[in-house]
Amino acid sequence: QKEVEQDPGPLSVPEGAIVSLNCTYSNSAFQYFMWYRQYSRKGPELLMYTYSSGNKEDGRFTAQVDKSSKYISLFIRDSQPSDSATYLCAMKRGGADGLTFGKGTHLIIQP
């Protein structure tokens, strides 16, 4: 079992739809949870960062962490064609650790 599982998609939805992206993980020591967005032939860029369990909202994006279920989600409201990208979940135990990434979900927003 991989430490972080993420459905690679592709996930195709019409413009304006609510998008739900998810990851599960097996390492209960993970404390910090992130979502990165990666456009084709570009490096990942940080979208959302959450510590421990709970919700965090930033504009059209909401991140949720459920540590009891080892499950994290990213919701995108009013999706736009410019949201088409690969979304990578990432997590770390803390301190000096590097990030452990999921495979990434390829999202396509149809105009």
Place this chain on the structure above:
Amino acid sequence: EAGVAQSPRYKIIEKRQSVAFWCNPISGHATLYWYQQILGQGPKLLIQFQNNGVVDDSQLPKDRFSAERLKGVDSTLKIQPAKLEDSAVYLCASSPLSGNTGELFFGEGSRLTVL
């Protein structure tokens, strides 16, 4: 503010040849990372530096990969000899300090094709 610079952007080599990638992090960032991203996969950490010291190189295939950050600023990742399975994008990232936030700033990557 200038971002993370990487070169070359693209490199094609034959197996058993050697290759080197260069990274210049954001000015003042103490922590530098090299990640390997194989097509269809998430980035995998190869090595993490704090200033010019190695923090984590547990996933670096040390028989063929090496990396250095001699003056605590820019860094070089070398592969010798290359194998077909080394075909990937090599991403360099930096962060202000090895702290608890997850914000890594990535470069655009160096895409390696091994024939």
